[in-house]
Amino acid sequence: MPLIECRQLSKTYRKGAGTIKPLDGLDLDIDAGRFLALMGPSGSGKTTLLNLIAGIDRPSEGALTIGGQNIAKLSRSRLAAWRADHVGYVFQLYNLVPVLTAYENVELPLLLHKLTRRERHERVATALSLVGLADRHDHYPRQLSGGQEQRVAIARAIVTDPQIIVADEPTGDLDKPSAHAVMELLCRLNSELNKTLIMVTHDAATAEYADQTLHLDKGRLVEHSVQAAFSGETATTRPEEGAAR
Amino acid sequence: MRNLPFEYAARNLGRSPLRLMISVVGSVLVVVLATSAFAFVRAMDRSLTGSASEDNVILLGAGSEESIERSEISASVASQAQASVFGIRSEAGKAFVSPEVHAALGVALGPDAEPAGQAVFRGMTPAAFAVHPQVRLTKGRAPNTGADEVIVGALAPTRLGVDDERLSVGESIWVDGRALTIVGRFAAPNTVMDAEVWVPLTSIQTLTRREGVSCVVLTLDEGEFADVDLFVKSRVDLELAAIPEADYYDQLNAFYRPVKMMVWITAVLIGIGGLLGGLNTMYAAFASRVREVGTLQSLGFPRRAVVLSFVQESLLASAAGAVIGALICLLLLDGVSVRFSMGAFGLLLDGPTVGFGIAAGVALGLIGAVPPTLRCLRLPVAEALKAT
Ligand SMILES: Nc1ncnc2c1ncn2[C@@H]1O[C@H](COP(=O)(O)OP(=O)(O)OP(=O)(O)O)[C@@H](O)[C@H]1O
Ligand SMILES: [Mg+2]
Numbered sequence: 001m002p003l004i005e006c007r008q009l010s011k012t013y014r015k016g017a018g019t020i021k022p023l024d025g026l027d028l029d030i031d032a033g034r035f036l037a038l039m040g041p042s043g044s045g046k047t048t049l050l051n052l053i054a055g056i057d058r059p060s061e062g063a064l065t066i067g068g069q070n071i072a073k074l075s076r077s078r079l080a081a082w083r084a085d086h087v088g089y090v091f092q093l094y095n096l097v098p099v100l101t102a103y104e105n106v107e108l109p110l111l112l113h114k115l116t117r118r119e120r121h122e123r124v125a126t127a128l129s130l131v132g133l134a135d136r137h138d139h140y141p142r143q144l145s146g147g148q149e150q151r152v153a154i155a156r157a158i159v160t161d162p163q164i165i166v167a168d169e170p171t172g173d174l175d176k177p178s179a180h181a182v183m184e185l186l187c188r189l190n191s192e193l194n195k196t197l198i199m200v201t202h203d204a205a206t207a208e209y210a211d212q213t214l215h216l217d218k219g220r221l222v223e224h225s226v227q228a229a230f231s232g233e234t235a236t237t238r239p240e241e242g243a244a245r
Numbered sequence: 246m247r248n249l250p251f252e253y254a255a256r257n258l259g260r261s262p263l264r265l266m267i268s269v270v271g272s273v274l275v276v277v278l279a280t281s282a283f284a285f286v287r288a289m290d291r292s293l294t295g296s297a298s299e300d301n302v303i304l305l306g307a308g309s310e311e312s313i314e315r316s317e318i319s320a321s322v323a324s325q326a327q328a329s330v331f332g333i334r335s336e337a338g339k340a341f342v343s344p345e346v347h348a349a350l351g352v353a354l355g356p357d358a359e360p361a362g363q364a365v366f367r368g369m370t371p372a373a374f375a376v377h378p379q380v381r382l383t384k385g386r387a388p389n390t391g392a393d394e395v396i397v398g399a400l401a402p403t404r405l406g407v408d409d410e411r412l413s414v415g416e417s418i419w420v421d422g423r424a425l426t427i428v429g430r431f432a433a434p435n436t437v438m439d440a441e442v443w444v445p446l447t448s449i450q451t452l453t454r455r456e457g458v459s460c461v462v463l464t465l466d467e468g469e470f471a472d473v474d475l476f477v478k479s480r481v482d483l484e485l486a487a488i489p490e491a492d493y494y495d496q497l498n499a500f501y502r503p504v505k506m507m508v509w510i511t512a513v514l515i516g517i518g519g520l521l522g523g524l525n526t527m528y529a530a531f532a533s534r535v536r537e538v539g540t541l542q543s544l545g546f547p548r549r550a551v552v553l554s555f556v557q558e559s560l561l562a563s564a565a566g567a568v569i570g571a572l573i574c575l576l577l578l579d580g581v582s583v584r585f586s587m588g589a590f591g592l593l594l595d596g597p598t599v600g601f602g603i604a605a606g607v608a609l610g611l612i613g614a615v616p617p618t619l620r621c622l623r624l625p626v627a628e629a630l631k632a633t
Binding site: 082083 | 543544547
């Protein structure tokens with residue numbers, strides 16, 4: 001059974017008299033342990049889909065089953081608790097809390113779990129050394145470079161050991177070397193820690209890091225390419241099937 | 246559980262020093278205002294209710310029940326009441342019956358000087374000390390019957406707006422060009438008498454060219470108010486009214502209710518102004534954190550955690566202001582006396598008053614934080630994450 005199952009997933013916004021449908025009857029299955037890249041023109045619904053999978057938004061129609069649970073049916077507060085347990089989110093603009101140090105930023109999501117101070121400390125230390133920033137634990141975000149901020153944000157996303165990591169243009173604001181470092185890190189999360197990764201990107205080179213790329217247009221999957229990781233070999237299947245297995 | 250760390254609230258205070266200052270100053274302002282208003286109203290209440298003695302009944306002219314100063318009755322009422330009313334208290338052969346003249350008179354500080362101000366003069370006999378046990382001589386002696394001597398209450402200088410020194414024992418004051426020597430000082434804390442000048446009954450009768458008195462105050466022992474009332478009704482010819490002293494001052498207190506209302510309304514209006522100003526800066530400060538709050542929610546923090554943290558932050562600022570405000574009040578307001586038409590009273594700055602002021606400041610911090618926080622949380626998480 002796939003980890004994530006989208007069935008006829010739609011999102012509708014009212015705009016004045018009419019409506020906008022950034023997602024339109026989307027069917028998609030994602031197996032556990034996948035690294036999936038989402039591409040598509042601006043406004044095609046990439047962030048919308050990512051937010052639905054991350055439990056940050058709720059679909060207007062359709063079912064979204066993650067780990068056997070239809071999260072479309074959860075109440076707002078249940079959904080918040082679900083997010084804390086199951087998803088780590090990496091943002092384009094890092095979204096670190098400016099008044100908290102790198103350590104405290106990474107510790108934040110752990111406060112939502114029943115852990116002792118010592119257990120939290122161990123986890124934060126592990127996460128920070130994983131992203132190579134153990135020595136920067138007492139730095140505030142303003143004292144870090146963009147690439148370092150993003151790595152702290154990645155540490156924050158994985159510190160609770162969630163099954164799923166979603167990233168919305170995680171390298172969109174970074175220069176090439178920093179972007180490369182961040183992507184290497186995300187790949188390691190996928191290959192070494194077996195995290196299921198879903199990443200939105202505009203950049204085909206960045207999408208190369210993923211083992212599969214899906215293309216969205218006007219809220220629908222138009223094609224998808226399966227890449228044997230880093231081999232550059234691409235296969236295309238019919239869009240309606242949209243299964244990432 | 247599932248709360249944001251306290252450090253987040255504390256460090257958020259430092260994000261905008263200007264806003265922090267406005268919050269603290271606003272809280273100081275509110276605390277000072279609330280404390281002053283409460284101290285004023287409570288002191289006024291206390292001076293009017295404290296003026297009455299439980300067992301006292303006032304006899305005054307029928308039709309002048311609201312104002313002793315306007316009442317005029319025969320000087321013989323005192324002896325007739327003493328003879329006819331059952332159950333008047335007495336000690337060592339002296340009955341607790343005090344004939345008094347109450348008159349507001351201009352007081353000058355020299356023979357030809359203009360009056361410096363008005364004080365309430367009470368023409369009295371030694372019996373006045375018996376029926377008004379709140380009064381204690383603090384310096385000197387009581388005035389001699391028939392002499393042009395006075396004793397001066399502790400707050401009378403405030404009432405007249407002159408230095409306390411100027412009214413020391415041995416000094417003189419002038420009323421209508423006539424010199425009165427100060428032979429004593431008295432205190433009657435928390436009563437209207439504290440701001441009065443006491444003068445022998447015969448001297449004030451000469452001074453104000455009257456033969457009668459304003460009222461007679463009786464202290465009852467075994468007697469009841471009905472006994473006094475019976476006397477009043479049986480002696481219609483004397484044209485008297487009887488009123489328990491407590492009722493008289495209650496009625497006076499009611500008369501000053503609009504003044505107290507004005508004080509409260511002014512304090513509340515200025516407080517609301519402060520609140521709106523504070524809200525404005527809070528809205529601005531919290532509006533810049535929309536994306537951050539969206540991020541916190543995306544991590545799984547419930548909205549409640551954000552509200553709690555922002556309220557904590559606001560409370561820290563307002564509590565700091567409240568402490569400063571309370572200190573300012575204790576330094577500046579303690580011992581301050583206020584004049585009003587009845588005399589003067591010292592502001593009442595005790596635990597409950599200061600506590601009320603601090604509570605007002607802190608409550609405002611609490612109320613002031615909630616609407617901006619809810620505003621900040623208004624957007625769904627997905628939209629909040631797009632905010633700049
Ligand atoms: N809260 C909203 N209210 C109304 N319309 C919205 C809202 N959020 C998104 N949309 C619309 O939904 C469509 C898809 O938005 P989405 O953010 O998913 O696009 P995207 O593919 O991530 O684009 P980009 O690459 O520019 O980030 C857009 O047309 C957008 O205007
Ligand atoms: Mg987007």
